[in-house]
Amino acid sequence: MSSELVGKDLVWRVQLGPMEVAFNPLTLATSLGLALVLGVVALWFRRGIPKDPEAAPSRRLVLLSAFLEFVDGQILGAMEKGIKRALLPFVATLFLFVWVSNLAPLLPIPGLVAPTRDLNVTLGLALLVYALSHVYGIRAKGVLRHGKSYLEPFPVMLPMNLVGDFGRTLSHAFRLFGNILGGAIMLAVIFPVLVDLVSRFRWVLGGLLLLLGLGVLGGLARRGRRKACYAFGAAWLGIAVLFVLQVWSPLVWVAPLAFVVGTGAGVVLNFFFGIFAGTIQALVFTLLAAAYIQMAAE
Amino acid sequence: MQVTGAEFVQALKYLAAGICMGIGAIGPALGEGRIGASALESMARQPEMANTLLRNMIIADAIAETTGIYSLIVAIMILFVV
Numbered sequence: 001m002s003s004e005l006v007g008k009d010l011v012w013r014v015q016l017g018p019m020e021v022a023f024n025p026l027t028l029a030t031s032l033g034l035a036l037v038l039g040v041v042a043l044w045f046r047r048g049i050p051k052d053p054e055a056a057p058s059r060r061l062v063l064l065s066a067f068l069e070f071v072d073g074q075i076l077g078a079m080e081k082g083i084k085r086a087l088l089p090f091v092a093t094l095f096l097f098v099w100v101s102n103l104a105p106l107l108p109i110p111g112l113v114a115p116t117r118d119l120n121v122t123l124g125l126a127l128l129v130y131a132l133s134h135v136y137g138i139r140a141k142g143v144l145r146h147g148k149s150y151l152e153p154f155p156v157m158l159p160m161n162l163v164g165d166f167g168r169t170l171s172h173a174f175r176l177f178g179n180i181l182g183g184a185i186m187l188a189v190i191f192p193v194l195v196d197l198v199s200r201f202r203w204v205l206g207g208l209l210l211l212l213g214l215g216v217l218g219g220l221a222r223r224g225r226r227k228a229c230y231a232f233g234a235a236w237l238g239i240a241v242l243f244v245l246q247v248w249s250p251l252v253w254v255a256p257l258a259f260v261v262g263t264g265a266g267v268v269l270n271f272f273f274g275i276f277a278g279t280i281q282a283l284v285f286t287l288l289a290a291a292y293i294q295m296a297a298e
Numbered sequence: 299m300q301v302t303g304a305e306f307v308q309a310l311k312y313l314a315a316g317i318c319m320g321i322g323a324i325g326p327a328l329g330e331g332r333i334g335a336s337a338l339e340s341m342a343r344q345p346e347m348a349n350t351l352l353r354n355m356i357i358a359d360a361i362a363e364t365t366g367i368y369s370l371i372v373a374i375m376i377l378f379v380v
Contacts, residue, residue, distance in 0.1 A: 077353055288360060
């Protein structure tokens with residue numbers, strides 16, 4: 001076994017018989033860890049279901065049924081009853097795993113990256129969905145009729161259907177991977193640019209900030225709120241001192257300014273690229289998975 | 299200043315990645331705009347269908363987005379892999 005750095009990722013290479021297999025240990029560890037956490041949470045939810053079906057529903061049961069109702073209504077939607085019942089556990093699990101994976105980098109653990117940022121994970125999930133679409137297709141229609149669906153609308157279309165399958169699975173994997181990786185790259189790129197901008201425009205930014213403070217101070221004084229005036233004035237003076245001290249060393253002013261701007265931007269950007277995009281992409285991935293399987297089973 | 303061959307290639311890579319992403323984003327943007335506009339129109343006309351429409355809109359968005367994602371992958375490959 002050997003390990004090396006490819007780009008910024010650590011890669012382990014293992015010799016398995018005639019084959020050399022490469023692992024990304026970080027991705028492997030995070031995805032297995034997340035799966036373990038999800039499993040434990042699922043067991044905990046299982047224990048929260050009352051044994052007696054007539055008993056009053058517990059909190060965990062209500063949460064669980066709300067989640068399953070969401071998957072049933074929003075993701076499986078207008079499918080027919082039989083396939084809905086067969087697909088619900090798989091689709092709910094897929095959604096949970098992809099969602100938690102997309103949101104994982106929000107946790108303040110150094111080195112933790114979204115497993116879905118790795119093409120190997122998303123391609124694995126897409127291939128799983130592809131294999132399952134054949135399983136459900138064969139189960140619903142039998143081997144012959146399922147195979148015959150590749151000759152429709154006419155036998156000449158066989159290569160087109162095969163290429164369509166290939167491209168569909170590939171784009172299914174690449175869509176999730178590209179979105180998550182793109183978001184991560186945007187987050188990594190924006191912060192250095194932001195710090196650079198803050199240090200470049202530190203005079204303008206500080207001047208605007210202090211003018212704004214003066215305005216607020218004037219407003220407070222006019223309303224005769226004396227105590228608020230003193231507190232705000234003291235804060236304003238502190239900021240003004242830092243602003244003037246940058247003549248001595250720019251860092252005195254740039255560091256707190258970058259901290260404030262960076263924190264604000266971090267909240268906004270992590271919300272957009274982390275929570276919003278992560279949830280939407282998890283939803284899209286599962287929606288498409290359900291749609292592909294349903295198409296094969298029809 | 300003498301520009302070496304390697305630097306020239308590097309500069310062209312940055313340029314190529316930028317052009318690839320920029321042109322590749324035009325199509326999905328137009329497509330998703332159309333999808334969103336029509337979905338909103340239909341939702342305003344038939345609010346009781348909003349849930350179904352939203353789901354189908356997200357699927358259609360994801361499919362329209364595919365070429366944009368391809369160009370992102372190509373841009374990343376130009377920058378970091380080639």
